[in-house]
Amino acid sequence: MAFFPLLNIKKALGFCTIHNFAPNNWESIEKNEKSLWSLYSNGDKWISKDLGKVKTGGSKNFNYEDIYGEGELEPGKYPLILLQFRKTPLEERLDQLPLHEIKYSKVPEWRATVGFKNNQTQASYQGEINPFPLNASLLTFHPFIQYNNVENYFLFINLEKYPNFRSSEIEIYEAKTKKFIDSFKVVSNNCNIINLDQYEFSQDELPVFVCRNMAGIPFGLGISEKSDMISLEHTHPPASFAVHGERFKLQSEIKNSWFKILQK
Numbered sequence: 001m002a003f004f005p006l007l008n009i010k011k012a013l014g015f016c017t018i019h020n021f022a023p024n025n026w027e028s029i030e031k032n033e034k035s036l037w038s039l040y041s042n043g044d045k046w047i048s049k050d051l052g053k054v055k056t057g058g059s060k061n062f063n064y065e066d067i068y069g070e071g072e073l074e075p076g077k078y079p080l081i082l083l084q085f086r087k088t089p090l091e092e093r094l095d096q097l098p099l100h101e102i103k104y105s106k107v108p109e110w111r112a113t114v115g116f117k118n119n120q121t122q123a124s125y126q127g128e129i130n131p132f133p134l135n136a137s138l139l140t141f142h143p144f145i146q147y148n149n150v151e152n153y154f155l156f157i158n159l160e161k162y163p164n165f166r167s168s169e170i171e172i173y174e175a176k177t178k179k180f181i182d183s184f185k186v187v188s189n190n191c192n193i194i195n196l197d198q199y200e201f202s203q204d205e206l207p208v209f210v211c212r213n214m215a216g217i218p219f220g221l222g223i224s225e226k227s228d229m230i231s232l233e234h235t236h237p238p239a240s241f242a243v244h245g246e247r248f249k250l251q252s253e254i255k256n257s258w259f260k261i262l263q264k
Contacts, residue, residue, distance in 0.1 A: 002128035003097075004112035005132065006038070006081035007191045011082040011223055011228060012116035016192075017061040017126075018083055019112060020054040027105040030054055033158035034085040034102065038067050041079050041163035041189040045093040054083035080159060082129070083112065086262050097131060097161050116230060118223055123232040129217065131161045136215030139255045140235045141175060142207040144220025145196060151223045154209065158216035158260070166191060172199070173262045175206040180264045188214065193221075210262055 018036060022029045036051040045062055049067060054060045066082055087101040104110040115124025136237035137233035138156075145152045156170060166188040172181040181199055186192040209218060222231040 001086050002109060002130045003159070004084040005129045006064055006083060006113055007114065007116070007157065008078040009116070009153070009155070009191060009193050011151070011153070012118040012221070014064040014116055015061060015122070016083060017059055017113040018054055020057045021057050022105045022110060024105055027107070030103055030107055032262055035087070036060065037084050037086050039082045039094070039097070040086065041165065042066060043165045044163060046097060046163045047097065048090040048092055048094060050089065075102070077120060077190070080157060082159070095163070100121065108219055115232060116221065119228050121228050121230050123230045125232060125234065129157065129159050131159050132215040134160065135213070136203060137210035137213060137255060138170070138209065138215050138218065139238065139258050140209050140218040142209060142218070142220060142235065142255050144222070144233045145201050146222045146231070147203070149226045150229070152196040153221040153223070154194050154196050155219035156186050157218045157219065158186065158188045158190065158192070158214060159217050160188045163189065166214070167192045171210045171262065171264065173208045173210065175208045178198065178261055181207070186211065186216070208258070208262065210259065212259065214237055
């Protein structure tokens with residue numbers, strides 16, 4: 001079972017709509033009113049908050065600012081917020097993420113509606129997130145850059161079991177030439193963001209992002225203030241493109257091959 005993420009950035013307000021009903025009718029689940037809790041890290045502890053109950057078959061929406069105040073930890077920093085259905089209350093401060101108590105559907109996963117809103121428009125996806133292992137990595141190709149008055153951002157969402165803010169580095173390359181473009185710092189248990197327009201990628205170039213010792217979910221976020229538009233897309237890990245056989249073994253081979261090729 002996964003947590004439900006609530007994200008935020010300075011340019012757009014994050015929201016998450018929780019649903020207390022399953023995405024299918026063939027798996028046995030607990031149909032009852034559920035208590036909802038939020039968690040976020042202050043770099044030392046997971047901070048919990050009781051968000052009340054969600055009735056059976058109901059939904060409940062939360063904006064990021066409903067749970068986390070601007071500059072609560074550091075101005076301009078927005079730690080990843082997690083939402084979790086529970087049977088029992090949580091302590092106010094935790095040393096690690098709590099175990100799940102609710103039985104959920106698996107095919108597909110029980111998900112929330114996660115997204116961003118800006119002015120009169122919003123974009124979302126059906127999402128959930130599990131803690132990543134410390135020895136995991138990231139390889140992703142990013143074909144989501146848009147043009148004509150659209151601001152382009154790369155988002156890297158990481159979640160780990162423990163609340164400390166662990167630092168790592170994402171390297172940017174161009175796929176065809178294998179040229180190193182830049183690198184930037186990312187932090188665990190956060191929504192990390194970088195403005196891609198500074199690199200002036202052409203329509204014929206394909207950015208590649210590599211993180212050798214931290215995994216996360218990569219997103220492309222496009223915002224146009226002029227046309228009141230926002231778009232949100234995420235890529236899938238290499239294993240998702242394998243239909244048969246040992247998918248994660250194949251993923252490891254693909255990653256290792258590109259990691260050897262892409263060097264500063």
